Amino acid sequence: MPLTLETLTDAVYGDLHPHARTLQPAEQHRAALSEHLTWHATDALSDDFARGYAASAAVPGTTPDDYRNRWVPVSPDLQVLCGPRFEGMDLARPFVEVVGGSRPLELADLPHVTDAVRRAFRMFQPRYARLYRPEPDGAVPGAHPDRRFVGATLGTLRAAPLPDGLRAAPPQNFDFRPAYEAAYRASADADPHHPTYAQPETLDALQDYLNDGLLFEVRLHGRWVGLIAALPTTHLGLSGLEVAELTLAQDARGQGLGAALTTLLARAVPHPDTDVLLGTVHARNTPALKAALRAGRTDLGGWVQLPL
Template sequence: MTITDPLPGTTDLPTAADLPTAAELAAFTLAAQHPVTHDWTDPATRLGTLADEHEFDLQLATDLDLAAQRAEFLNAGPAAPAYLNRWAAVSADLHAMLSIRFEGLDVTKPFVDVSVTSRPVTRADLPALADAARVYAAFHPPRLRFWSAAPMTDWADLDLDRRVLAAPIHTLRGHPVPDGLTLMPTTTTAHYADAQAAYDAVDASHPHHPQEARLLSAEDLQECIDAGTMFGIHWHGEWAGYAGTLAYTQLGLNAQVVQELLLTPHARGHGLGAALSTLLARHLPDPAQVLSGTIHGRNRGALNAATRAGRLDVGGWWWAGTDLP
Protein backbone atom coordinates (compact mmCIF):
# COMPACT_ATOMS: atom_id res chain seq x y z
CA MET A 1 0.00 0.00 0.00
CA THR A 2 1.10 3.61 -0.60
CA ILE A 3 0.71 6.41 1.92
CA THR A 4 0.11 9.78 0.26
CA ASP A 5 -0.94 11.93 3.24
CA PRO A 6 1.02 12.44 6.46
CA LEU A 7 -0.02 10.09 9.24
CA PRO A 8 -0.80 11.30 12.76
CA GLY A 9 2.28 11.44 14.95
CA THR A 10 4.82 11.54 12.11
CA THR A 11 6.33 14.94 12.82
CA ASP A 12 8.97 13.62 15.22
CA LEU A 13 9.84 10.43 13.39
CA PRO A 14 13.52 9.69 12.75
CA THR A 15 15.22 10.04 9.40
CA ALA A 16 18.19 8.04 8.18
CA ALA A 17 20.45 10.83 9.47
CA ASP A 18 19.17 10.23 13.02
CA LEU A 19 20.03 6.53 12.97
CA PRO A 20 23.23 4.50 13.03
CA THR A 21 24.24 2.82 9.80
CA ALA A 22 23.76 -0.88 9.21
CA ALA A 23 27.53 -1.30 9.51
CA GLU A 24 27.50 0.40 12.92
CA LEU A 25 24.66 -1.83 14.10
CA ALA A 26 26.63 -4.85 12.86
CA ALA A 27 29.68 -3.78 14.88
CA PHE A 28 27.51 -3.40 18.01
CA THR A 29 25.99 -6.84 17.47
CA LEU A 30 29.33 -8.54 16.89
CA ALA A 31 30.74 -7.01 20.08
CA ALA A 32 27.86 -8.58 22.02
CA GLN A 33 28.53 -12.11 20.78
CA HIS A 34 30.19 -14.91 22.75
CA PRO A 35 34.00 -14.72 22.35
CA VAL A 36 34.27 -18.37 21.26
CA THR A 37 32.24 -17.60 18.13
CA HIS A 38 34.75 -15.02 16.90
CA ASP A 39 37.07 -17.83 15.81
CA TRP A 40 34.41 -19.61 13.76
CA THR A 41 34.38 -17.36 10.72
CA ASP A 42 36.12 -14.41 9.11
CA PRO A 43 35.16 -11.28 11.11
CA ALA A 44 34.79 -9.10 8.02
CA THR A 45 32.45 -11.61 6.41
CA ARG A 46 30.41 -11.85 9.58
CA LEU A 47 30.16 -8.07 9.87
CA GLY A 48 28.92 -7.91 6.28
CA THR A 49 26.30 -10.54 6.97
CA LEU A 50 25.12 -8.76 10.11
CA ALA A 51 24.98 -5.44 8.27
CA ASP A 52 22.74 -6.99 5.62
CA GLU A 53 20.42 -8.26 8.34
CA HIS A 54 20.30 -4.89 10.10
CA GLU A 55 19.21 -3.11 6.95
CA PHE A 56 15.73 -4.44 7.75
CA ASP A 57 15.90 -3.02 11.29
CA LEU A 58 16.58 0.38 9.75
CA GLN A 59 13.78 -0.02 7.24
CA LEU A 60 11.41 -0.83 10.10
CA ALA A 61 12.52 2.41 11.76
CA THR A 62 11.71 4.71 8.83
CA ASP A 63 9.35 3.03 6.35
CA LEU A 64 5.81 4.22 7.01
CA ASP A 65 4.42 2.10 4.20
CA LEU A 66 5.74 -0.99 5.95
CA ALA A 67 4.51 0.27 9.32
CA ALA A 68 1.05 0.78 7.84
CA GLN A 69 1.07 -2.77 6.49
CA ARG A 70 1.96 -4.08 9.95
CA ALA A 71 -0.77 -1.96 11.55
CA GLU A 72 -3.34 -3.25 9.09
CA PHE A 73 -2.25 -6.88 9.43
CA LEU A 74 -1.96 -6.95 13.22
CA ASN A 75 -4.85 -4.58 13.94
CA ALA A 76 -3.63 -4.07 17.51
CA GLY A 77 -5.12 -0.58 17.85
CA PRO A 78 -2.46 2.14 17.52
CA ALA A 79 -1.87 3.96 14.24
CA ALA A 80 0.90 2.99 11.83
CA PRO A 81 3.74 5.20 13.21
CA ALA A 82 3.53 3.37 16.54
CA TYR A 83 4.83 0.22 14.81
CA LEU A 84 8.13 1.77 13.75
CA ASN A 85 11.39 0.66 15.35
CA ARG A 86 13.01 3.26 17.60
CA TRP A 87 16.70 3.99 18.19
CA ALA A 88 16.51 5.08 21.81
CA ALA A 89 18.98 6.78 24.13
CA VAL A 90 18.74 4.48 27.14
CA SER A 91 21.47 6.07 29.25
CA ALA A 92 24.56 8.21 28.80
CA ASP A 93 26.53 5.33 27.27
CA LEU A 94 23.82 3.05 25.92
CA HIS A 95 21.53 3.22 22.89
CA ALA A 96 19.15 0.47 21.82
CA MET A 97 17.09 -0.47 18.77
CA LEU A 98 13.62 -1.19 20.10
CA SER A 99 10.67 -2.73 18.30
CA ILE A 100 7.15 -3.79 19.18
CA ARG A 101 6.52 -7.50 18.73
CA PHE A 102 3.75 -9.97 19.55
CA GLU A 103 4.31 -13.55 20.72
CA GLY A 104 3.00 -15.85 18.03
CA LEU A 105 1.50 -12.76 16.30
CA ASP A 106 -1.08 -12.70 19.12
CA VAL A 107 -1.97 -9.03 19.69
CA THR A 108 -2.89 -9.82 23.30
CA LYS A 109 0.78 -10.72 23.95
CA PRO A 110 2.83 -7.62 23.07
CA PHE A 111 6.45 -7.22 24.08
CA VAL A 112 9.30 -4.84 23.34
CA ASP A 113 12.22 -6.46 21.56
CA VAL A 114 15.70 -5.03 22.18
CA SER A 115 17.22 -6.11 18.89
CA VAL A 116 20.54 -4.21 19.05
CA THR A 117 22.38 -2.36 21.80
CA SER A 118 25.42 -0.12 21.44
CA ARG A 119 27.22 -2.22 24.05
CA PRO A 120 26.37 -5.45 25.87
CA VAL A 121 23.49 -5.17 28.34
CA THR A 122 24.23 -5.32 32.07
CA ARG A 123 21.85 -5.84 34.97
CA ALA A 124 22.14 -2.15 35.87
CA ASP A 125 20.69 -1.26 32.45
CA LEU A 126 17.34 -3.01 32.96
CA PRO A 127 15.45 -0.14 34.68
CA ALA A 128 16.55 2.29 31.98
CA LEU A 129 15.63 -0.17 29.22
CA ALA A 130 12.20 -0.58 30.80
CA ASP A 131 11.82 3.19 30.84
CA ALA A 132 12.86 3.42 27.18
CA ALA A 133 10.21 0.80 26.37
CA ARG A 134 7.58 3.41 27.24
CA VAL A 135 7.79 4.58 23.65
CA TYR A 136 5.45 1.62 23.01
CA ALA A 137 3.13 2.35 25.95
CA ALA A 138 0.13 2.46 23.58
CA PHE A 139 0.47 -1.34 23.20
CA HIS A 140 0.73 -1.95 26.98
CA PRO A 141 3.65 -4.42 26.68
CA PRO A 142 4.27 -6.04 30.07
CA ARG A 143 7.81 -7.14 29.32
CA LEU A 144 10.82 -6.73 27.07
CA ARG A 145 13.26 -9.21 25.58
CA PHE A 146 17.01 -8.69 25.30
CA TRP A 147 20.05 -10.68 24.15
CA SER A 148 23.15 -11.52 26.17
CA ALA A 149 26.04 -13.89 25.59
CA ALA A 150 26.26 -14.38 29.36
CA PRO A 151 25.57 -17.86 30.78
CA MET A 152 22.11 -18.61 32.11
CA THR A 153 23.36 -18.48 35.70
CA ASP A 154 24.17 -14.77 35.36
CA TRP A 155 20.48 -13.82 35.14
CA ALA A 156 18.97 -16.62 37.20
CA ASP A 157 16.15 -14.45 38.55
CA LEU A 158 14.84 -13.51 35.08
CA ASP A 159 12.61 -15.55 32.81
CA LEU A 160 14.50 -17.43 30.13
CA ASP A 161 13.63 -17.43 26.48
CA ARG A 162 15.64 -19.34 23.87
CA ARG A 163 19.34 -20.20 23.92
CA VAL A 164 21.59 -20.64 20.88
CA LEU A 165 23.54 -23.92 20.91
CA ALA A 166 26.17 -24.04 18.17
CA ALA A 167 29.56 -25.36 17.05
CA PRO A 168 31.47 -25.78 13.79
CA ILE A 169 30.27 -28.91 12.05
CA HIS A 170 33.73 -30.40 11.71
CA THR A 171 34.15 -30.41 15.52
CA LEU A 172 30.98 -32.45 16.05
CA ARG A 173 31.52 -35.43 13.78
CA GLY A 174 33.77 -37.54 16.00
CA HIS A 175 31.46 -38.21 18.93
CA PRO A 176 30.26 -41.81 19.39
CA VAL A 177 26.88 -42.95 18.10
CA PRO A 178 24.95 -45.88 19.62
CA ASP A 179 24.67 -49.02 17.56
CA GLY A 180 21.42 -49.24 15.64
CA LEU A 181 20.89 -45.46 15.36
CA THR A 182 21.03 -44.07 11.82
CA LEU A 183 19.77 -41.21 9.67
CA MET A 184 18.32 -41.62 6.19
CA PRO A 185 17.34 -38.75 3.85
CA THR A 186 13.61 -38.08 3.93
CA THR A 187 11.85 -37.62 0.60
CA THR A 188 8.19 -37.37 1.72
CA THR A 189 6.10 -36.06 4.59
CA ALA A 190 4.56 -39.50 5.11
CA HIS A 191 5.55 -39.62 8.80
CA TYR A 192 4.23 -36.17 9.69
CA ALA A 193 1.24 -37.55 11.59
CA ASP A 194 3.57 -39.87 13.51
CA ALA A 195 5.73 -36.89 14.39
CA GLN A 196 2.73 -34.93 15.64
CA ALA A 197 1.68 -37.90 17.75
CA ALA A 198 5.16 -37.97 19.28
CA TYR A 199 4.90 -34.29 20.21
CA ASP A 200 1.43 -34.85 21.64
CA ALA A 201 2.78 -37.64 23.83
CA VAL A 202 5.48 -35.37 25.27
CA ASP A 203 2.98 -32.54 25.75
CA ALA A 204 0.69 -34.86 27.70
CA SER A 205 3.49 -35.78 30.09
CA HIS A 206 4.97 -32.28 30.35
CA PRO A 207 2.31 -29.53 30.24
CA HIS A 208 4.96 -26.82 29.87
CA HIS A 209 6.40 -28.42 26.71
CA PRO A 210 4.13 -26.66 24.16
CA GLN A 211 5.62 -23.32 25.26
CA GLU A 212 9.15 -24.67 24.77
CA ALA A 213 8.99 -26.64 21.51
CA ARG A 214 6.53 -27.51 18.80
CA LEU A 215 6.58 -29.53 15.60
CA LEU A 216 7.58 -27.60 12.50
CA SER A 217 4.78 -27.12 9.99
CA ALA A 218 4.26 -29.52 7.10
CA GLU A 219 5.29 -26.71 4.75
CA ASP A 220 8.55 -26.17 6.65
CA LEU A 221 9.18 -29.91 6.68
CA GLN A 222 8.80 -29.94 2.91
CA GLU A 223 11.23 -27.03 2.61
CA CYS A 224 13.86 -29.04 4.49
CA ILE A 225 13.14 -32.07 2.30
CA ASP A 226 13.57 -29.95 -0.82
CA ALA A 227 16.88 -28.66 0.55
CA GLY A 228 18.10 -32.23 1.08
CA THR A 229 18.71 -31.65 4.79
CA MET A 230 15.80 -33.49 6.42
CA PHE A 231 16.47 -37.00 7.66
CA GLY A 232 14.44 -39.79 9.13
CA ILE A 233 15.84 -41.22 12.35
CA HIS A 234 15.92 -45.00 12.46
CA TRP A 235 16.45 -46.97 15.68
CA HIS A 236 17.17 -50.64 15.10
CA GLY A 237 15.48 -50.43 11.71
CA GLU A 238 12.29 -48.69 12.85
CA TRP A 239 11.39 -45.08 12.06
CA ALA A 240 11.99 -43.08 15.22
CA GLY A 241 11.72 -39.39 14.35
CA TYR A 242 13.04 -36.48 12.31
CA ALA A 243 16.33 -34.60 12.31
CA GLY A 244 16.77 -31.73 9.90
CA THR A 245 18.23 -28.31 9.21
CA LEU A 246 18.07 -25.37 6.82
CA ALA A 247 21.03 -23.29 5.68
CA TYR A 248 20.87 -19.62 6.66
CA THR A 249 22.75 -17.20 8.86
CA GLN A 250 22.30 -17.11 12.61
CA LEU A 251 24.15 -14.50 14.70
CA GLY A 252 25.92 -13.60 11.47
CA LEU A 253 27.34 -17.11 11.09
CA ASN A 254 27.05 -19.31 8.01
CA ALA A 255 24.99 -22.04 9.61
CA GLN A 256 22.91 -25.12 9.18
CA VAL A 257 20.15 -24.25 11.62
CA VAL A 258 18.28 -27.11 13.29
CA GLN A 259 14.61 -27.14 12.36
CA GLU A 260 13.67 -30.41 14.00
CA LEU A 261 15.18 -32.97 16.36
CA LEU A 262 12.43 -35.37 17.32
CA LEU A 263 12.43 -38.85 18.83
CA THR A 264 9.31 -40.99 18.98
CA PRO A 265 8.28 -42.42 22.39
CA HIS A 266 9.81 -45.85 21.79
CA ALA A 267 13.23 -44.27 21.18
CA ARG A 268 13.14 -41.86 24.11
CA GLY A 269 14.89 -42.64 27.37
CA HIS A 270 17.86 -44.39 25.72
CA GLY A 271 20.26 -41.43 25.75
CA LEU A 272 20.06 -40.95 21.99
CA GLY A 273 19.54 -37.18 21.94
CA ALA A 274 23.20 -36.16 21.82
CA ALA A 275 23.93 -38.55 18.96
CA LEU A 276 21.38 -36.78 16.74
CA SER A 277 23.60 -33.70 16.50
CA THR A 278 26.56 -35.96 15.77
CA LEU A 279 24.73 -37.77 12.98
CA LEU A 280 23.48 -34.50 11.51
CA ALA A 281 27.04 -33.16 11.47
CA ARG A 282 28.19 -36.29 9.61
CA HIS A 283 25.43 -35.98 7.00
CA LEU A 284 25.69 -32.24 6.32
CA PRO A 285 27.93 -31.47 3.35
CA ASP A 286 30.00 -28.44 4.45
CA PRO A 287 32.21 -29.00 7.51
CA ALA A 288 33.09 -25.29 7.58
CA GLN A 289 29.52 -24.34 8.43
CA VAL A 290 28.21 -24.07 11.98
CA LEU A 291 25.52 -26.42 13.27
CA SER A 292 23.28 -24.10 15.22
CA GLY A 293 19.82 -23.98 16.71
CA THR A 294 17.68 -22.44 19.42
CA ILE A 295 16.47 -24.36 22.47
CA HIS A 296 14.26 -22.95 25.17
CA GLY A 297 16.18 -22.29 28.37
CA ARG A 298 13.73 -24.40 30.37
CA ASN A 299 14.08 -27.42 28.09
CA ARG A 300 16.84 -29.01 30.12
CA GLY A 301 16.73 -32.34 28.32
CA ALA A 302 17.33 -30.79 24.91
CA LEU A 303 19.99 -28.42 26.28
CA ASN A 304 21.87 -31.30 27.90
CA ALA A 305 21.69 -33.40 24.73
CA ALA A 306 23.08 -30.57 22.63
CA THR A 307 25.93 -29.82 25.03
CA ARG A 308 26.84 -33.51 25.30
CA ALA A 309 27.18 -33.51 21.52
CA GLY A 310 29.70 -30.67 21.70
CA ARG A 311 27.43 -27.75 20.85
CA LEU A 312 28.15 -24.69 22.98
CA ASP A 313 25.68 -22.36 24.65
CA VAL A 314 26.73 -19.04 23.08
CA GLY A 315 23.99 -16.87 24.56
CA GLY A 316 20.30 -16.27 24.42
CA TRP A 317 17.36 -14.05 25.18
CA TRP A 318 15.86 -13.08 28.53
CA TRP A 319 12.57 -11.50 29.53
CA ALA A 320 12.39 -8.51 31.88
CA GLY A 321 9.34 -6.60 33.07
CA THR A 322 8.51 -3.12 31.79
CA ASP A 323 6.11 -2.11 34.61
CA LEU A 324 3.78 -0.81 31.90
CA PRO A 325 0.07 -1.49 32.59
Protein backbone atom coordinates in the same frame (compact mmCIF):
# COMPACT_ATOMS: atom_id res chain seq x y z
CA MET B 1 27.67 9.72 16.74
CA PRO B 2 25.38 8.89 13.79
CA LEU B 3 23.19 5.87 14.51
CA THR B 4 23.98 3.70 11.50
CA LEU B 5 23.94 0.03 10.54
CA GLU B 6 27.70 -0.02 11.14
CA THR B 7 27.19 1.37 14.65
CA LEU B 8 24.60 -1.31 15.40
CA THR B 9 26.75 -4.10 13.96
CA ASP B 10 29.74 -3.04 16.07
CA ALA B 11 27.63 -3.00 19.23
CA VAL B 12 25.83 -6.31 18.60
CA TYR B 13 29.10 -8.03 17.66
CA GLY B 14 30.56 -6.76 20.93
CA ASP B 15 27.56 -8.16 22.83
CA LEU B 16 28.05 -11.71 21.53
CA HIS B 17 29.23 -14.57 23.69
CA PRO B 18 33.05 -14.74 23.36
CA HIS B 19 32.93 -18.30 22.01
CA ALA B 20 30.51 -17.25 19.26
CA ARG B 21 33.18 -14.90 17.94
CA THR B 22 35.65 -17.81 17.57
CA LEU B 23 33.50 -20.05 15.38
CA GLN B 24 34.06 -18.24 12.08
CA PRO B 25 36.55 -15.66 10.75
CA ALA B 26 35.80 -12.20 12.15
CA GLU B 27 35.42 -10.51 8.76
CA GLN B 28 32.99 -13.15 7.51
CA HIS B 29 31.11 -13.13 10.80
CA ARG B 30 30.70 -9.35 10.92
CA ALA B 31 29.57 -9.21 7.28
CA ALA B 32 26.87 -11.83 7.88
CA LEU B 33 25.80 -10.09 11.09
CA SER B 34 25.50 -6.77 9.26
CA GLU B 35 23.38 -8.40 6.57
CA HIS B 36 21.14 -9.96 9.24
CA LEU B 37 20.70 -6.59 10.99
CA THR B 38 19.97 -4.63 7.80
CA TRP B 39 16.24 -5.29 7.98
CA HIS B 40 16.06 -4.12 11.60
CA ALA B 41 18.12 -0.97 11.00
CA THR B 42 16.66 0.12 7.66
CA ASP B 43 13.54 -1.66 6.38
CA ALA B 44 11.78 -1.72 9.77
CA LEU B 45 12.25 2.05 10.10
CA SER B 46 10.51 2.77 6.80
CA ASP B 47 7.06 4.22 6.14
CA ASP B 48 6.04 1.17 4.07
CA PHE B 49 6.89 -1.17 6.93
CA ALA B 50 5.05 0.99 9.47
CA ARG B 51 1.87 1.19 7.39
CA GLY B 52 1.86 -2.52 6.57
CA TYR B 53 2.51 -3.60 10.16
CA ALA B 54 -0.16 -1.24 11.53
CA ALA B 55 -2.69 -2.65 9.06
CA SER B 56 -2.01 -6.24 10.16
CA ALA B 57 -1.83 -5.55 13.92
CA ALA B 58 -4.14 -2.62 14.58
CA VAL B 59 -3.99 -1.76 18.29
CA PRO B 60 -6.61 0.86 19.27
CA GLY B 61 -5.13 4.28 19.89
CA THR B 62 -1.98 3.71 17.81
CA THR B 63 -0.81 5.26 14.55
CA PRO B 64 1.35 3.67 11.82
CA ASP B 65 4.32 5.69 13.06
CA ASP B 66 4.17 3.80 16.39
CA TYR B 67 4.98 0.49 14.68
CA ARG B 68 8.34 1.32 13.13
CA ASN B 69 11.62 0.38 14.76
CA ARG B 70 13.22 3.37 16.46
CA TRP B 71 16.33 4.42 18.35
CA VAL B 72 15.26 5.07 21.95
CA PRO B 73 17.47 7.26 24.18
CA VAL B 74 18.48 5.48 27.39
CA SER B 75 21.32 7.58 28.83
CA PRO B 76 23.72 10.27 27.55
CA ASP B 77 25.97 7.62 25.98
CA LEU B 78 23.42 4.97 24.99
CA GLN B 79 20.47 4.49 22.65
CA VAL B 80 18.82 1.19 21.77
CA LEU B 81 17.16 0.13 18.53
CA CYS B 82 13.85 -1.54 19.25
CA GLY B 83 10.32 -2.09 17.98
CA PRO B 84 6.92 -3.47 19.02
CA ARG B 85 6.14 -7.14 18.45
CA PHE B 86 3.35 -9.60 19.27
CA GLU B 87 3.79 -13.26 20.20
CA GLY B 88 2.26 -15.21 17.32
CA MET B 89 0.77 -11.91 16.09
CA ASP B 90 -1.63 -12.08 19.05
CA LEU B 91 -2.49 -8.49 20.01
CA ALA B 92 -3.09 -9.64 23.59
CA ARG B 93 0.60 -10.65 23.91
CA PRO B 94 2.66 -7.56 23.09
CA PHE B 95 6.37 -7.20 23.78
CA VAL B 96 9.27 -5.03 22.60
CA GLU B 97 12.24 -6.47 20.72
CA VAL B 98 15.51 -4.75 21.62
CA VAL B 99 17.79 -5.38 18.64
CA GLY B 100 20.93 -3.77 20.06
CA GLY B 101 22.47 -0.55 21.24
CA SER B 102 24.70 2.25 20.06
CA ARG B 103 27.39 0.46 22.08
CA PRO B 104 27.59 -2.97 23.74
CA LEU B 105 25.16 -3.28 26.64
CA GLU B 106 26.23 -3.92 30.23
CA LEU B 107 24.08 -5.56 32.90
CA ALA B 108 23.96 -2.21 34.70
CA ASP B 109 22.29 -0.69 31.62
CA LEU B 110 19.31 -3.04 31.62
CA PRO B 111 17.10 -1.33 34.26
CA HIS B 112 17.51 1.93 32.35
CA VAL B 113 16.72 0.16 29.07
CA THR B 114 13.47 -1.23 30.46
CA ASP B 115 12.44 2.20 31.78
CA ALA B 116 13.10 3.83 28.41
CA VAL B 117 11.34 1.07 26.47
CA ARG B 118 8.30 1.17 28.76
CA ARG B 119 7.88 4.88 28.11
CA ALA B 120 8.55 4.71 24.36
CA PHE B 121 6.04 1.93 23.68
CA ARG B 122 3.43 2.56 26.37
CA MET B 123 0.68 2.73 23.71
CA PHE B 124 1.07 -1.05 23.20
CA GLN B 125 1.21 -1.92 26.94
CA PRO B 126 4.03 -4.45 26.30
CA ARG B 127 4.54 -7.22 28.83
CA TYR B 128 8.31 -7.46 28.47
CA ALA B 129 11.36 -6.40 26.50
CA ARG B 130 13.22 -9.24 24.77
CA LEU B 131 16.91 -8.98 24.05
CA TYR B 132 19.96 -11.20 23.58
CA ARG B 133 22.40 -11.61 26.46
CA PRO B 134 25.63 -13.67 26.50
CA GLU B 135 25.43 -14.62 30.19
CA PRO B 136 24.40 -18.10 31.40
CA ASP B 137 20.72 -18.74 31.99
CA GLY B 138 19.63 -17.13 35.25
CA ALA B 139 22.49 -14.62 35.39
CA VAL B 140 20.45 -11.55 34.38
CA PRO B 141 18.71 -10.14 37.49
CA GLY B 142 14.92 -10.13 37.23
CA ALA B 143 14.83 -11.64 33.74
CA HIS B 144 12.53 -14.45 32.68
CA PRO B 145 14.05 -17.27 30.57
CA ASP B 146 13.55 -17.60 26.83
CA ARG B 147 15.39 -19.52 24.10
CA ARG B 148 19.10 -20.29 24.29
CA PHE B 149 21.38 -20.45 21.25
CA VAL B 150 23.45 -23.66 21.19
CA GLY B 151 25.92 -24.21 18.38
CA ALA B 152 29.18 -25.59 17.04
CA THR B 153 30.83 -26.01 13.66
CA LEU B 154 29.71 -28.98 11.60
CA GLY B 155 33.29 -30.24 11.57
CA THR B 156 33.36 -30.38 15.37
CA LEU B 157 30.01 -32.14 15.59
CA ARG B 158 30.82 -34.67 12.87
CA ALA B 159 33.81 -35.94 14.84
CA ALA B 160 31.62 -37.45 17.58
CA PRO B 161 30.97 -41.24 17.45
CA LEU B 162 27.57 -42.70 16.59
CA PRO B 163 25.83 -45.75 18.09
CA ASP B 164 25.93 -48.88 15.96
CA GLY B 165 22.99 -49.18 13.60
CA LEU B 166 21.88 -45.54 13.78
CA ARG B 167 21.32 -44.16 10.29
CA ALA B 168 19.73 -41.12 8.60
CA ALA B 169 18.26 -40.94 5.09
CA PRO B 170 15.83 -38.66 3.22
CA PRO B 171 12.28 -40.03 3.52
CA GLN B 172 10.61 -41.50 0.46
CA ASN B 173 7.16 -40.47 1.75
CA PHE B 174 5.51 -39.02 4.85
CA ASP B 175 4.20 -42.31 6.26
CA PHE B 176 6.17 -41.54 9.43
CA ARG B 177 3.72 -38.74 10.31
CA PRO B 178 1.65 -40.70 12.93
CA ALA B 179 4.80 -41.83 14.78
CA TYR B 180 6.25 -38.32 14.52
CA GLU B 181 3.15 -36.72 16.04
CA ALA B 182 3.01 -39.43 18.71
CA ALA B 183 6.53 -38.43 19.79
CA TYR B 184 5.30 -34.87 20.42
CA ARG B 185 2.28 -36.12 22.35
CA ALA B 186 4.59 -38.20 24.54
CA SER B 187 6.70 -35.12 25.25
CA ALA B 188 3.56 -33.15 26.17
CA ASP B 189 2.43 -35.96 28.48
CA ALA B 190 5.79 -35.90 30.23
CA ASP B 191 5.95 -32.10 30.41
CA PRO B 192 2.71 -30.07 29.98
CA HIS B 193 4.82 -27.02 29.09
CA HIS B 194 6.54 -28.76 26.17
CA PRO B 195 4.00 -27.59 23.54
CA THR B 196 4.98 -24.00 24.35
CA TYR B 197 8.60 -24.87 23.50
CA ALA B 198 8.07 -26.90 20.33
CA GLN B 199 5.33 -28.10 18.00
CA PRO B 200 5.42 -30.66 15.17
CA GLU B 201 6.20 -29.15 11.79
CA THR B 202 3.47 -28.85 9.16
CA LEU B 203 3.57 -31.06 6.09
CA ASP B 204 4.36 -28.01 3.98
CA ALA B 205 7.38 -27.19 6.15
CA LEU B 206 8.61 -30.79 6.03
CA GLN B 207 8.26 -30.77 2.25
CA ASP B 208 10.33 -27.56 2.08
CA TYR B 209 13.10 -29.14 4.18
CA LEU B 210 13.00 -32.23 1.96
CA ASN B 211 13.19 -30.12 -1.20
CA ASP B 212 16.32 -28.44 0.21
CA GLY B 213 17.92 -31.80 0.99
CA LEU B 214 17.76 -31.10 4.73
CA LEU B 215 15.13 -33.59 6.04
CA PHE B 216 16.06 -37.09 7.22
CA GLU B 217 14.34 -40.05 8.85
CA VAL B 218 16.31 -41.70 11.64
CA ARG B 219 16.39 -45.49 11.90
CA LEU B 220 18.04 -47.76 14.44
CA HIS B 221 18.83 -51.18 12.93
CA GLY B 222 16.13 -50.42 10.34
CA ARG B 223 13.43 -49.33 12.84
CA TRP B 224 12.03 -45.77 12.62
CA VAL B 225 13.10 -43.85 15.74
CA GLY B 226 12.98 -40.18 14.82
CA LEU B 227 13.16 -37.24 12.47
CA ILE B 228 15.83 -34.57 11.97
CA ALA B 229 15.89 -31.47 9.75
CA ALA B 230 17.68 -28.16 9.28
CA LEU B 231 17.28 -24.86 7.45
CA PRO B 232 19.76 -22.16 6.41
CA THR B 233 20.31 -19.40 8.98
CA THR B 234 22.53 -16.53 10.06
CA HIS B 235 21.43 -16.37 13.71
CA LEU B 236 23.96 -14.32 15.69
CA GLY B 237 25.63 -13.61 12.34
CA LEU B 238 26.90 -17.20 12.14
CA SER B 239 26.59 -18.67 8.66
CA GLY B 240 25.29 -22.19 8.41
CA LEU B 241 22.23 -24.14 9.48
CA GLU B 242 19.62 -23.99 12.21
CA VAL B 243 18.13 -27.15 13.68
CA ALA B 244 14.52 -27.25 12.48
CA GLU B 245 13.61 -30.68 13.84
CA LEU B 246 15.30 -33.08 16.24
CA THR B 247 12.74 -35.57 17.51
CA LEU B 248 13.16 -39.02 19.01
CA ALA B 249 10.34 -41.58 19.24
CA GLN B 250 9.15 -42.31 22.76
CA ASP B 251 10.23 -45.97 22.69
CA ALA B 252 13.76 -44.94 21.69
CA ARG B 253 14.30 -42.54 24.59
CA GLY B 254 16.47 -43.29 27.60
CA GLN B 255 19.13 -45.00 25.47
CA GLY B 256 21.49 -42.05 25.02
CA LEU B 257 20.31 -41.41 21.47
CA GLY B 258 19.22 -37.79 21.99
CA ALA B 259 22.71 -36.35 21.66
CA ALA B 260 23.46 -38.65 18.72
CA LEU B 261 20.71 -36.97 16.68
CA THR B 262 22.83 -33.81 16.48
CA THR B 263 25.85 -35.81 15.27
CA LEU B 264 23.67 -37.62 12.75
CA LEU B 265 22.24 -34.35 11.43
CA ALA B 266 25.70 -32.78 11.17
CA ARG B 267 26.93 -35.73 9.11
CA ALA B 268 23.84 -35.87 6.91
CA VAL B 269 23.61 -32.24 5.72
CA PRO B 270 25.53 -31.32 2.53
CA HIS B 271 27.37 -28.34 4.04
CA PRO B 272 31.09 -27.70 4.71
CA ASP B 273 32.78 -28.36 8.05
CA THR B 274 33.21 -24.61 8.62
CA ASP B 275 29.45 -23.92 8.68
CA VAL B 276 27.82 -23.68 12.10
CA LEU B 277 24.91 -25.83 13.25
CA LEU B 278 22.88 -23.63 15.57
CA GLY B 279 19.75 -24.40 17.53
CA THR B 280 17.34 -22.37 19.62
CA VAL B 281 16.23 -24.35 22.67
CA HIS B 282 14.06 -22.95 25.43
CA ALA B 283 15.98 -22.68 28.68
CA ARG B 284 13.27 -24.73 30.43
CA ASN B 285 13.31 -27.52 27.83
CA THR B 286 15.91 -29.30 29.93
CA PRO B 287 16.11 -32.64 28.06
CA ALA B 288 16.66 -30.95 24.68
CA LEU B 289 19.20 -28.50 26.10
CA LYS B 290 21.18 -31.24 27.84
CA ALA B 291 21.19 -33.36 24.68
CA ALA B 292 22.51 -30.43 22.63
CA LEU B 293 25.34 -29.81 25.07
CA ARG B 294 26.23 -33.52 25.28
CA ALA B 295 26.48 -33.56 21.50
CA GLY B 296 29.19 -30.90 21.57
CA ARG B 297 27.21 -27.73 21.00
CA THR B 298 28.03 -24.75 23.23
CA ASP B 299 25.54 -22.46 24.97
CA LEU B 300 26.19 -19.15 23.21
CA GLY B 301 23.78 -17.05 25.29
CA GLY B 302 20.14 -16.44 24.58
CA TRP B 303 17.14 -14.21 24.66
CA VAL B 304 15.86 -13.02 28.00
CA GLN B 305 12.58 -11.31 28.87
CA LEU B 306 12.78 -8.21 31.03
CA PRO B 307 9.33 -7.57 32.56
CA LEU B 308 7.79 -4.20 31.80
